[in-house]
Amino acid sequence: MATLQGGLLEPDLGVPEPDHGVLEPDLGVLSPALLAQLRDFKVQSRIANEKYLRTHKEVELLISSFFREMLLKRPENILEFAADYFTDPRLPRKIHMQLIKDKNVV
Numbered sequence: 001m002a003t004l005q006g007g008l009l010e011p012d013l014g015v016p017e018p019d020h021g022v023l024e025p026d027l028g029v030l031s032p033a034l035l036a037q038l039r040d041f042k043v044q045s046r047i048a049n050e051k052y053l054r055t056h057k058e059v060e061l062l063i064s065s066f067f068r069e070m071l072l073k074r075p076e077n078i079l080e081f082a083a084d085y086f087t088d089p090r091l092p093r094k095i096h097m098q099l100i101k102d103k104n105v106v
Contacts (some may be wrong), residue, residue: 061095
């Protein structure tokens with residue numbers, strides 16, 4: 001039977017999930033001051049990430065073009081497809097040309 005894991009439908013193969021040593025955060029062990037510091041850090045990280053992504057349009061183009069190709073071709077082996085896609089020597093030129101095209105449209 002398939003189960004919903006992290007927003008994705010995954011088959012239940014009867015194999016336990018590997019323990020990667022990552023535990024869920026236990027917010028009860030943090031003091032109020034540390035919780036406030038953690039919240040501030042998360043907010044500042046999100047702001048910094050948003051600024052970075054807004055100034056690097058090529059990131060959006062890389063991701064959206066990868067998803068478009070993947071959904072059009074629907075490869076059986078997505079990892080192999082991704083490796084081929086992101087190591088394609090023509091990719092930087094394709095992204096550069098798309099940036100120029102998008103700039104001319106605006």
